[in-house]
Amino acid sequence: MTLLELRDLAVTYRSTAGDVPAVRGVSLGLEAGEALGVAGESGSGKSTLAMSLLRLLPRDASVSGEILLDGEDVLTMSWGRLRAVRWASASLVFQGAQHALNPVRRIGDQIAEPLRVHGMATGAEARRRVAELLEQVGLPAWRARGYPHELSGGQRQRVMIAMALACSPRLIVADEPTTALDVMIQAQVLSLIRSLIAEHGIGLVMISHDLSVLASTCDRLAVMYAGRVVESGPSREVFAGGRHPYSRALAEAFPTVGDPASRMAPRGLGGDPPDPAHLPAGCSFHPRCPVSLVSCALEPVELRAVGDGTEAPHTAACVHVSEESR
Numbered sequence: 596m597t598l599l600e601l602r603d604l605a606v607t608y609r610s611t612a613g614d615v616p617a618v619r620g621v622s623l624g625l626e627a628g629e630a631l632g633v634a635g636e637s638g639s640g641k642s643t644l645a646m647s648l649l650r651l652l653p654r655d656a657s658v659s660g661e662i663l664l665d666g667e668d669v670l671t672m673s674w675g676r677l678r679a680v681r682w683a684s685a686s687l688v689f690q691g692a693q694h695a696l697n698p699v700r701r702i703g704d705q706i707a708e709p710l711r712v713h714g715m716a717t718g719a720e721a722r723r724r725v726a727e728l729l730e731q732v733g734l735p736a737w738r739a740r741g742y743p744h745e746l747s748g749g750q751r752q753r754v755m756i757a758m759a760l761a762c763s764p765r766l767i768v769a770d771e772p773t774t775a776l777d778v779m780i781q782a783q784v785l786s787l788i789r790s791l792i793a794e795h796g797i798g799l800v801m802i803s804h805d806l807s808v809l810a811s812t813c814d815r816l817a818v819m820y821a822g823r824v825v826e827s828g829p830s831r832e833v834f835a836g837g838r839h840p841y842s843r844a845l846a847e848a849f850p851t852v853g854d855p856a857s858r859m860a861p862r863g864l865g866g867d868p869p870d871p872a873h874l875p876a877g878c879s880f881h882p883r884c885p886v887s888l889v890s891c892a893l894e895p896v897e898l899r900a901v902g903d904g905t906e907a908p909h910t911a912a913c914v915h916v917s918e919e920s921r
């Protein structure tokens with residue numbers, strides 16, 4: 596069974612200023628042991644998508660569609676069931692998580708917290724598990740007795756990963772897990788995440804604005820623009836030969852992992868992403884698109900299969916796709 600399946604997921608924030616459709620009709624699947632990268636500029640809906648997977652959205656968000664985790668819909672499960680699922684079946688490593696550690700609690704106690712809450716281990720057994728988890732993320736067991744301020748940013752992020760792994764979840768959702776780290780440490784943490792998910796057969800959904808980071812870590816990529824997936828396929832194909840002009844612009848903007856330029860706005864891509872509350876008609880990308888046609892401003896373009904369909908699924912929502920693959 597597919598570990599995670601999103602079917603036509605839509606999230607709209609309701610506010611007094613009007614509705615903000617942050618995620619619009621996203622369908623994606625993820626197998627156990629597979630890593631899916633979700634890329635896009637700020638405001639494309641990536642974090643909203645990540646938070647929805649664990650039903651962590653604010654109350655003013657209205658959600659439709661299905662989020663099937665091992666076949667069970669996260670959106671309709673009871674609060675009791677949801678509490679059981681969080682950490683134990685699916686856990687989240689979020690942006691800037693290294694700042695989320697409690698400064699006055701010992702590191703070991705914080706890693707053990709999900710184990711305690713889920714009644715999985717206490718006392719000596721919990722201490723053993725914490726030592727094992729610290730070792731898995733490349734930290735010595737004695738760090739359990741220390742406090743967060745004694746660690747570097749990269750080490751704190753490793754602690755957060757240890758905490759996410761504590762209850763042996765089936766799925767980890769990582770939202771910009773390395774963005775706040777310097778280049779060398781970023782590469783180390785990415786390789787740690789990659790090896791842990793492969794070793795434990797965990798599914799990973801990793802969110803980033805940096806396509807090169809995702810391409811180096813994930814098997815497949817989904818590129819989001821204005822709340823929609825505009826391209827999805829094997830990482831190498833999407834990164835090196837994206838069929839949607841927006842994917843190509845992102846790949847050009849972030850050519851190599853850790854490039855300092857990667858921290859800046861995408862090069863060669865003029866204009867700003869649209870305000871989700873006032874989306875342009877037709878393809879949302881058309882006002883910034885270097886290859887748009889008159890029809891792009893009139894009709895939205897659905898995802899289309901790239902190639903002849905004999906390879907791994909690859910889709911892109913661009914009028915030019917059907918012409919290329921003919």
Ligand SMILES: Nc1ncnc2c1ncn2[C@@H]1O[C@H](COP(=O)(O)OP(=O)(O)OP(=O)(O)O)[C@@H](O)[C@H]1O
Pocket residue numbers: 608609610615616617635636637638639640641642643644653804870871
């Ligand atoms: N609580 C909220 N209420 C209203 N609008 C929101 C809320 N949270 C996010 N949004 C809007 O939803 C859209 C998508 O935001 P989201 O944070 O998911 O994008 P993102 O791609 O993760 O961007 P970033 O990388 O900056 O976090 C944006 O236009 C944002 O302003």
